Each structure stands twice: as C-alpha cells, then as structure tokens.
Amino acid sequence: MNLHEYQARDILRRHGIPVPPGEVAATAAEARAIAEHFGGKVVVKAQVHAGGRGKAGGVKLAKSVTEAEAHAKAILGMTIKGLTVRKVLVAPAAEIATESYVGIIVDRASQRPVLMVSPAGGIDIEEVAAKTPEKIHRLAIDPRYGLLPHQAMTLGFALYRDVKQARAAADIMQKLYTAVYAVGASLAEINPLVTTPDGSVQALDAKISIDDNELERRPDIAALRDVSAEAAAEVAAREAGLTFIKLEGYVGCCVNGAGLAMATMDLVKYYGGEPANFLDIGGSSNPQKVVAALRIITGDPTVKAILFNIFGGITRGDDVANGIVQATTAFPLKVPIVIRLTGTNEREGITILERAGFAALTDMDEAVQQAVAKAKGKAA
Amino acid sequence: MSIFIDQSTRLVVHGITGRDGSFHGKQMMAYGTNVVAGVTPGKGGQQFEGAVPVFNTVAEAVRETQANTSVIYVPAAVAASAIFEAADAGIGLIICITEGIPVLDMTRVLPFVHERGARLIGPNCPGLISPGKSNVGIIPGNICQPGKIGVVSRSGTLTYEIIHQLSTQGMGQSTCVGIGGDPLIGTNFIHCLSAFEADAETAAIVMIGEIGGTDEQQAAEFVKQKVKKPVVGFIAGQTAPPGRRMGHAGAIISGASGTAADKMAALQQAGISVMKRPADVVPLLKERM
Numbered sequence: 001m002n003l004h005e006y007q008a009r010d011i012l013r014r015h016g017i018p019v020p021p022g023e024v025a026a027t028a029a030e031a032r033a034i035a036e037h038f039g040g041k042v043v044v045k046a047q048v049h050a051g052g053r054g055k056a057g058g059v060k061l062a063k064s065v066t067e068a069e070a071h072a073k074a075i076l077g078m079t080i081k082g083l084t085v086r087k088v089l090v091a092p093a094a095e096i097a098t099e100s101y102v103g104i105i106v107d108r109a110s111q112r113p114v115l116m117v118s119p120a121g122g123i124d125i126e127e128v129a130a131k132t133p134e135k136i137h138r139l140a141i142d143p144r145y146g147l148l149p150h151q152a153m154t155l156g157f158a159l160y161r162d163v164k165q166a167r168a169a170a171d172i173m174q175k176l177y178t179a180v181y182a183v184g185a186s187l188a189e190i191n192p193l194v195t196t197p198d199g200s201v202q203a204l205d206a207k208i209s210i211d212d213n214e215l216e217r218r219p220d221i222a223a224l225r226d227v228s229a230e231a232a233a234e235v236a237a238r239e240a241g242l243t244f245i246k247l248e249g250y251v252g253c254c255v256n257g258a259g260l261a262m263a264t265m266d267l268v269k270y271y272g273g274e275p276a277n278f279l280d281i282g283g284s285s286n287p288q289k290v291v292a293a294l295r296i297i298t299g300d301p302t303v304k305a306i307l308f309n310i311f312g313g314i315t316r317g318d319d320v321a322n323g324i325v326q327a328t329t330a331f332p333l334k335v336p337i338v339i340r341l342t343g344t345n346e347r348e349g350i351t352i353l354e355r356a357g358f359a360a361l362t363d364m365d366e367a368v369q370q371a372v373a374k375a376k377g378k379a380a
Numbered sequence: 381m382s383i384f385i386d387q388s389t390r391l392v393v394h395g396i397t398g399r400d401g402s403f404h405g406k407q408m409m410a411y412g413t414n415v416v417a418g419v420t421p422g423k424g425g426q427q428f429e430g431a432v433p434v435f436n437t438v439a440e441a442v443r444e445t446q447a448n449t450s451v452i453y454v455p456a457a458v459a460a461s462a463i464f465e466a467a468d469a470g471i472g473l474i475i476c477i478t479e480g481i482p483v484l485d486m487t488r489v490l491p492f493v494h495e496r497g498a499r500l501i502g503p504n505c506p507g508l509i510s511p512g513k514s515n516v517g518i519i520p521g522n523i524c525q526p527g528k529i530g531v532v533s534r535s536g537t538l539t540y541e542i543i544h545q546l547s548t549q550g551m552g553q554s555t556c557v558g559i560g561g562d563p564l565i566g567t568n569f570i571h572c573l574s575a576f577e578a579d580a581e582t583a584a585i586v587m588i589g590e591i592g593g594t595d596e597q598q599a600a601e602f603v604k605q606k607v608k609k610p611v612v613g614f615i616a617g618q619t620a621p622p623g624r625r626m627g628h629a630g631a632i633i634s635g636a637s638g639t640a641a642d643k644m645a646a647l648q649q650a651g652i653s654v655m656k657r658p659a660d661v662v663p664l665l666k667e668r669m
Contacts, residue, residue, distance in 0.1 A: 106483050108563045108593045108630070111490050126635065143487045181484055213482040213629065217457060243627045247619070258561060258627025259535025259590055262616035266640075267657050269619045278620070280627040283479075283536070311537045311544070313506070313520050343540065344520060364541065365659050 001210045004047040006089045007224050008206035012190070015179040017172050018202045022091030031072030034090040035065045044071040045089045049229050050081040051124070058085060061093055086228055094204060096194045100159045101125050102173060103189030104180050110140040113180060115147065115173060117155045121192035147177045160195070168201040169193065183221050184214025233296050240292035242281055249274025251375045252303035252335075254293050256281050256315040264309045264368065271365075273372035276303045283314040290323025291330070298333060305375035308339040309364060310349075317341050317349025325356045336374040340367035382510035382555040383530065383575040383582070384473060384501070385449065389514045392417040392438060392447035392471070394454055394462045396428050400477070401453035404518055405432070408451075411515040417441035438462075438469040449473040451507065451516050456480035459503060463489050467496040474566070475516050476502035483629065486564040493566060500566025504629070506536040506558035519543075519556060527552015529665065530576035532569055533588035534561050534595075534628070538616055541658050542588055549662045554582040561590070561628030569599035577607050584610040584669050586661060587652070589643055591617030592631045596643040600650035610668035613647040614655040615640045 003011070006024045013019045021038070024047065025031040035042045046058030053059050058080050062068035072088050079085070099122035107114040120128045120135045129136055137158045141147050152173045156166035172193065180188050187209040194204045215222040227235050237244030243258070247265075251273045255261035258280045265275040279297065281289050297306055310320050320341065328337075341349045342362045350360045361367045391408070395401035396418025405428060409415050417435055418428045424436035435441040438450060450466040452459055452475065459478035466474045474493065481489075481503045493500045501508060507517010512526035523540055525547040533539040539558050546553060557572050559565055569587055576582045585607070589596035596615065603611050618640040620626050622633040633639050647654050653664040 106487065106563065108595070109598075111564050112487055113484075142491070143484075144491060184482055184484060186483060211483050211629075213456065213480045214484070216480075217482075245621075245624050245626065247621065255537075257535065257537030258631060259533070259538030259588070259616050260541060262590060262618075262620055262626055262631070263538050263541070263614075263658060265620070266616065266618040270657055275619055278624075278626055311540045313537060313540055314518055315537075342544070343523070365657065 001212055001215065001225055002049045003208045003210065003224055004049070004087065004226060005045065005205060005207065006047055006087070008208040009203070011179055011183055011208060012176070012203050012206050015175045015182070017175050018200065020091060020094055020202050020204060022089050024087050024089050025072060026087050028069050028073040028076065031088055031090050032065055032069035035062065035068035038090070038092040040065045040068070041093045042068050042090050043093050044068055044075060045091070046075050046078070046080060046085040047087040047089055048080050048083050048085045050083055053080060056080045083229060094194065095197050096204070097197050098195045099192035101128070101189070101191045102169070102176065102193050103187070103191065104176055105187045107140065112140040112143060113177070115139045115141055115155065115177070117159055117173070119159050125189070125191065141177065147174055162199070165195060165199065165201055172201065172203065183208070184211050184218055185209060186211040233299065237279070237292070237296055241289060242279060242293055242296070244296055245278040246300070247275050247277050249276045250302050250304040251371055252276045252297040252300065252306045253309070254279050254281060254297060254306065255309045256283065256311065260309065260311060264307070264364070267364065267368045268307070268372060271369050271372045273375055276300060281315070287319050287323035287326055290320055291327040294324065294327040295331070298331065303335060305335055305371050306333070306337040307367060307371035308337070308341070309367060310341045310343070312341070312343030312345060315344070317343065317345040318352060321349035321352035324358065325352060338367050338371040338374065340364055381579050381581040382513060383572070383579050384508060384555065384557065385510050385514040385516055387414070387513050389449050389516065390414055390416045390445065390447045391516060392419060392441045392445070392450045394419045394438065394450055394452040394466065396420060396432070396434060397423050397426070398453060402428070404453060407521070408515050411521040413514045413516060416445040417447050438465045438471065442469045442471065447471065449516065450475070452476040452478055454478060460485040460489050463500060464492055467493045467498045472498055474498055474500045475505070475507050476500065477505060477507055477517055479504040481562070483562065483564055486562070490564060490566060501557065502560040502565060504562045505560030506539060508555060508557040510555045511553050517558070519558065523547055524556065525552035527554065528581060528583035529553045530579065530582040530585045531556040531588070532572035532576070532585070533558050534590050534630070535588055535616065538588060538658070542586060542614070542661055545658055545661050551662060551665060554579060561630055563593065563630040568595055570602045573599060573602055573607055577609055582609065584612070584665055586665070587611060587613045589613065589615045590628070590631050591615070591620050591626065591633050591640050592628070592638050594637050597637065597646040600646040600652060603652055604650040610665070611652045612655065612661060612664045612668065613652045614658065614661070615643045615647070
C-alpha cells in the first residue's frame with residue numbers, strides 16, 4: 001500500500017525528522033486559506049500515487065494567495081497516469097541550497113534493509129543509479145544490531161562535508177530506520193533531503209510504501225488507505241479476498257494461484273489474444289469468492305469472453321463449480337465462458353457444471369485456445 | 381535418493397489441531413509421510429487422529445519423538461515465531477506454508493535460522509514432495525509420480541500444472557520443491573539446483589520462475605558454472621505490466637532486470653532450454669535427455 005506524500009511526511013515528523021510545514025487541502029478555498037496562513041508564497045503539490053507529478057503539471061509554485069487558489073483549482077480533479085487528484089499539499093516555498101537522497105528498501109539479494117544515500121537528490125533515484133552509479137552509497141543493515149552510529153555518520157559524510165550537517169543527516173537516517181520497522185514499510189525515501197541557506201537539513205518530500213502483510217497488525221496505518229486513489233474494481237476485489245489487476249485486453253481470466261494466473265495470461269497472448277485482467281481467487285474453497293470474481297469480470301465492458309483456469313489443490317473443483325453456477329444464476333452472462341477444471345474434486349466439479357449446462361475442459365491449452373477464439377468471434 | 385526429504389524424514393506439524401494443519405496433517409499421513417508429532421500450545425497430551433502425540437512446544441516434540449523436520453501451518457501473525465521456535469529446538473529442515481508474513485519479520489528470522497544451522501523452505505510456499513517417499517506441505521500427492529526429474533518453483537498451482545504435464549506423459553519426479561513467492565525466502569533456486577546436481581537419482585531439472593527480483597538470473601549463472609545435468613526453465617509473467625504486484629509479494633517488475641524477457645534471456649544464455657508455455661516441458665526435456 002502506497003501512502004501519499006502528506007501521510008509520509010506526518011510519519012517522519014512523528015519520528016522526529018525535521019519536515020518543513022505544509023497542510024493538505026481538498027478544495028481550492030481550503031488551499032487559499034492555507035496559503036494565506038503561510039504568507040502567500042507557496043508550492044501546491046498534487047497528492048496522487050504516481051511518479052512524475054511535476055512533469056504532468058501537478059506541482060506548481062504560487063507567488064500569491066490568489067495564484068495558489070488558481071493552481072489548486074487546476075490541479076484538483078486533474079488526471080495523472082489515470083488517477084484523479086483529490087488532494088493537494090500546500091507548503092511554504094522553501095529556499096534550497098542542496099538536494100540529496102536518503103532511502104531504505106528491503107533488499108532481496110542481501111535479505112536485509114538497505115540504506116541508500118546519494119548527494120544527487122531531487123531526481124529519480126533509478127536514473128541516478130543508471131547514469132552515475134558511483135554517486136549512490138549503499139549499506140546493508142544487520143537487523144540484529146540496527147543502524148550503528150558510525151555507519152550512519154559515514155553515510156552522513158558522504159552527503160555533507162560540514163560535520164554539523166553530516167551529524168544531522170546521520171540522525172535522520174537513524175530515525176528513518178526506526179520508522180521503517182515501526183510502520184512496517186517496504187520502502188521509505190526522502191527525496192530530496194535538502195539543506196537550506198541557513199544550513200539546516202530537512203526532509204522536503206517523502207515516499208513510503210507499506211508491506212500489505214503488516215496492515216492486519218497495524219490498524220492505524222491501514223486506516224491511511226485512500227480508496228479513492230485506487231481503481232474501484234481493485235478495491236472490490238481486495239474486499240472479497242481476491243487479487244485483481246485490470247489490463248488492456250479482452251479475455252477475462254479467473255485463476256487459482258498467482259503463478260498459474262500469470263502463466264494463463266501469457267498463454268492467452270501466446271494464442272493471439274489479450275488478457276483483460278489478472279485475477280487470483282487464492283487457495284480457498286469458498287464459492288462466494290468465485291461469485292465475487294465473476295461479478296468483477298462481468299462488470300468490465302471490454303471483456304468479450306471469460307476463461308476459468310482452475311488446478312485444484314486446496315481449492316476444490318466442486319466449490320468452484322458451485323460458485324460459477326450460483327453466480328450465473330444470479331446474473332446471467334452476456335459473453336461466452338470457457339472453463340478448465342482439474343485436480344482436487346475434478347469429477348464432482350465437472351458433474352455440477354454439466355448439470356447446469358456448462359461444458360468443462362481439463363486441458364489448459366485447449367481452454368485458452370477456445371476462449372481466445374470465442375472472444376474474437378464476439379469482437380468481430 | 382531425492383533431496384531434502386525421504387523415508388528418514390520425521391515430521392512435526394506445527395498447528396496440527398488448526399483448520400489447515402489438521403486437514404493437511406491427515407493428507408500427509410495418508411500419503412505415507414512419517415508424521416511423528418504435532419504442536420499446538422495448550423493441547424499438549426492430546427492425540428491427533430489417535431496416532432500422533434500433540435505437544436505444547438517444538439522442543440518437547442523433538443525431545444520425545446526425535447523429529448528432524450517441521451512444517452508450519454499456523455496463521456501469519458504467529459508464523460515467524462513458529463520458525464524461530466523450530467530453529468531453536470534444533471530442527472534441521474523447516475517448511476513454512478503460511479502466507480502473509482511481513483517481510484521485515486523475515487529480515488530477523490533468516491539470520492537466526494542461518495545461525496542455528498537450519499534450512500528454511502518458504503514462507504508462502506506449497507512445500508515439497510519426494511514422490512513415493514514423503515510429502516511435506518500441500519502439494520497434491522496424487523498428481524506426482526516417482527521418477528528422475530527434479531522440479532523447483534516459486535509458484536504453487538503453476539507447479540502442479542507442470543508436475544501434471546510430467547506425470548501424465550510418463551516422466552516421474554525425484555523431488556518437487558516449491559520455494560515460495562515472497563521476496564525473502566530461506567531456500568532459493570541455487571540451493572535446490574545444487575542439491576539436484578548432487579542427487580544421483582535426479583537426471584534432469586525443471587525450474588519455474590516468475591517476474592520480480594533477480595534470483596533466476598543468479599540461478600542461470602550458477603547453472604552455467606556448476607550444473608552438468610540438463611535444465612529446462614519457465615518464467616511466468618510475460619504479459620505482466622511493470623510496477624504492479626501480481627499476487628505474490630515478490631512478483632513485481634521494478635527495473636529492467638525483473639522482467640520475464642530479461643530472465644528468459646539469462647536462462648537461454650546459460651544453456652537452459654526455455655519453455656514458451658507449460659506444455660513445452662516434456663518435449664524440451666526429451667530433447668535434452
């Protein structure tokens with residue numbers, strides 16, 4: 001789960017990291033009031049889960065209260081990478097001397113949290129990594145001992161020559177590391193970490209992603225989820241315990257297991273079709289999940305055929321079959337459906353489907369080919 | 381032979397009285413796995429299915445039954461603790477089926493397991509099976525056949541699909557290992573490839589990867605240097621969009637090296653035959669053997 005910039009800034013502030021002031025507004029009038037409070041010269045920033053906000057026109061500098069209101073009006077409601085902006089952050093325009101980068105990410109290779117710092121901040125860190133990798137300093141932190149003071153200080157000196165600034169940066173790194181474990185972050189970055197003309201070190205912009213597996217034990221963090229910033233179908237799927245991702249194609253896929261779901265999408269493409277979605281009903285044996293899955297797929301007008309690919313293990317074929325029958329009785333399908341069902345309780349499942357007038361296949365390739373053909377027939 | 385588990389496996393089931401633990405406990409016993417103990421705090425002294433003693437702690441189970449392998453079915457909130465406990469009790473092989481363990485918990489679990497000299501398989505994995513000998517986890521035993529193919533995979537049901545292709549076309553398996561779909565896991569491709577290479581019974585290896593991370597690229601490099609046996613590979617997620625998590629916590633394309641295309645190229649360069657679809661597995665193996 002991604003947090004908005006203003007939410008990430010709150011977390012940093014609560015952990016004692018110096019963050020410049022700023023408040024969030026949902027209307028142009030609110031933005032105006034905040035700008036007034038800060039004396040007029042402010043920056044207005046779109047709060048949206050997409051990179052490249054600046055390039056898309058989602059970050060604007062205002063010289064007056066009126067200008068701030070106008071910018072907020074323009075930015076609120078605009079679409080950046082398919083997502084509608086519903087909130088803006090209004091903050092005093094900061095005077096900046098230098099821009100650096102500080103980030104912590106859980107690294108798969110070292111199996112540890114890795115602290116990355118770079119004096120080349122303010123831009124996309126992946127770009128820095130690609131073009132000038134020597135400007136990035138990395139440290140794999142041993143979670144048994146945490147970030148040791150001398151390690152943080154060494155990286156502080158990698159950013160600043162001035163000992164006071166290096167010490168301030170080291171302190172920020174320690175606090176960021178504490179924050180990562182406290183909120184269950186899989187990524188936490190400060191970009192840019194700035195120095196102001198008077199020499200202070202501050203976190204100007206922040207990005208935090210929370211590991212979804214942490215949310216159950218951290219209700220306060222889970223409450224930060226902004227469902228208006230996510231696609232409606234994906235929210236509905238998550239609430240039903242499914243994983244759903246909308247894609248560009250027209251063959252609606254419903255599969256048990258993430259790996260098999262990806263392989264099914266790939267096979268749709270292999271046989272000349274385009275998958276409309278990734279949908280994993282998971283390893284449960286609950287007909288209601290199948291009903292919820294079909295409701296989501298049939299709600300997508302771009303779907304021209306539906307493909308079920310079920311390899312029963314924990315998931316039982318008869319449960320899936322019952323779900324399909326229940327769902328199609330409640331809301332009759334307008335597009336063809338192709339069902340592949342094998343594994344646990346395959347025979348029982350196929351019998352249930354055949355009694356309800358559905359044909360069921362046991363071979364994956366055959367099912368995918370049929371689904372692609374039917375989708376194209378319908379599209380033509 | 382086989383890898384990691386066989387007739388000498390003495391299994392303790394962590395969470396044996398729970399919903400998943402009891403269901404799969406019975407399945408494993410029916411398959412012939414030597415289930416010697418169960419663990420559920422507060423239920424020590426009971427008998428599971430009238431045949432398996434239940435203990436309050438793993439340490440007791442090990443002391444009383446000489447269990448050497450543990451399988452974990454407990455909920456995500458307590459699963460990391462169960463791994464710590466198993467490693468502390470001297471269990472040499474720990475298989476964690478549980479899905480949803482926070483990755484930051486795993487940053488603490490893994491060094492602990494390593495220090496105790498244990499091997500962890502998973503978490504968020506289907507477990508492993510040495511057909512005809514022992515089945516630990518949730519892989520349906522009836523789709524497997526004893527034989528000479530070693531299978532290692534990051535996936536669950538996709539692994540079943542590949543095993544199904546092998547078994548129905550007369551290619552049995554020495555061991556099938558599901559290593560799990562999380563970003564931080566205890567046993568990776570290289571550990572399994574190395575074990576299969578050393579196993580006299582395994583004649584060829586099938587590795588099933590997916591998008592995200594660079595484990596497959598490192599495995600490819602290892603195959604190039606150290607593996608003499610034929611290897612056939614598959615990568616799921618050729619049509620996955622960048623930046624979106626495809627179900628598994630680890631299956632996300634971030635940067636060019638996480639893509640299916642990059643991984644397939646790395647496999648090919650290492651001399652691994654790459655399937656375009658699961659149904660290619662048997663023809664490619666026949667070509668190489």
